[in-house]
Amino acid sequence: MTEPAVILFVGIIIVAGGIIWLKLQPFLALLLGALVVAIMTPASAVEQYALSKGATVASALQQANRSAGERVALEFGNTCSKIGIIIAMAAIIGKCLLESGGAERIVRSVLRLTGLKKAPVAFIISSFFVGIPVFFDAVILLMTPLGKTISIRMGKNYLLFILAIAGGAAMANSLVPPAPGPLFLAGEMHIAMGTMMIAGIILGLFTITAGYYYAVWVNKKWPVEVRDSIDAKLEDIRSVSLQETKQLPPLWLSLLPLLIPLVFICADTALHSIHGGKTATVSSSLFVQKLAAVIKFLGDRNIALVIGALIALLILRVHKKESRAGLSAFVQGAVISAGGIILIIAAGGAFGGMLQQTGISQRIALWTKDYQMALIPMAFFITAIVRTAQGSATVALITASGILSGLTHNTDLPYHPLYLGLAIGCGSKLIPWMNDAGFWLICKMSNLTERETLRAFAPMLLVMGLAGLILIMIAAKLLPLV
Helix, strand or coil, rough: CCCCCHHHHHHHHHHHHHHCCCCCCCHHHHHHHHHHHHHHHHHHHHHHHHCCCCCHHHHHHHCCCHHHHHHHHHHHCCCCCHHHHHHHHHHHHHHHHHHHHHHHHHHHHHHHHCCCCCCCHHHHHHHHHHHHCHHHHHHHHHHHHHHHHHHHHHHCHHHHHHHHHCCCCCHHHHHHCCHHHHHHHHHHHHHHHHHHHHHHHHHHHHHHHHHHHHHHHHHHCCCCCCCCCEEECHHHHHHHHHCCHHHHHHHHHHHHHHHHHHHHHHHHHHHHHHHHCCCCCCCCCHHHHHHHHHHHHHHHHHHHHHHHHHHHHHHHHHCCCCHHHHHHHHHHHHHHHHHHHHHHHHHHHHHHHHHHHHHHHHHHHHCCCCCCCCCCHCCCCCCEHHHHCCCCHHHHHHHHHHHHHHHHHCCCCCCHHHHHHHHHHHCCCCCCCCHHHHHHHHHHHHHHHHHHHHHHHHHHHHHHHHHHHHHHHHHHHHCCCC
């Protein structure tokens, strides 16, 4: 049986080498890497992976007997099903906000409240709190157009705004329920949900502060200018920025395409938490049942983003007096822009999925089961290794919590298991690269090159993760909560 670590190494060489040295288009390099990893992975490893995910023996055997190309295509399709619609709709929302002047109106209002110097701080805090109930990718897609607009208006700090948006959303995604990873982790390690949320928010605010100072430094060292893209032409952004405020849509109207999806998704999240993932029970009144059904429907992130896109198009139609033909061409341009991003992210998801099927996570668990390192840094580094190896922060959280949950139950810890959970959350931030769909989302939405994203975003998460680990170890010593 081929060693999973060898397969991982080959995959890294193909993808990273193909993009950085051979200058292959990322979609091709990722797809080639996924195919090679799938070919090298034995059927027995695929079957074991499927069984570990709860598949029946028959379905696991069926998956193992699929060809490498079919398995890659299935994982490619699974990633598309998760992100395809929301990326397309978010592209429409972003382009509509830029074209109608809505983004400019929001930016002017933010600047009036915070001033130019504090605008990046407002962005990183906003993305952190919005990222608690909303998926990481939705935060990036909705806030990046605002970052482009405000950096054009300031004439600098584009990289700082992109890192602020990505850093805040990334930490919320791994530390604070109801994000899927922290939600699973809290249940697996028997940490009270409220405790995990409060501690995650407190720790998250400290880590994004460290990340912000890194972002300020890297923005000065390697400044990046806003670049032209199909969905955000610099000429269009500049022309809108010259308009008088009274010519722009009102603030409340400009915020609707962003706030309505956010409200719907948050309402569904709250309903999910209250009813433990189920809709209102039979004992509830008919009105409550119908209301819960409506919230569940509208709170689906695909539906919520479609509604946001329709509202954004309506604002553009009314404010810019666009004809139907003009709107059709407009939507086509936004969708074409989104299509390239979707292909790359889906290929990244397929590559990460193939790495997971090798059994690399289980192998890491086996290597570390008897490791006698102090538990908090051990939890952090196990999670970091799993994340770096296979790309998904959520998978890393789930894997590490599965490895360490037994230790928390059977070991007389001198501190609350919460600290182990937080260490796992921080470790899941290290290290994003080409096998991570989120890496490609940030890279392509912001028009940064692969090298720039590796140089700026990956070290920022490293800084935030290590800052979190240090703070956790200090807190566990001074405030053990037992």
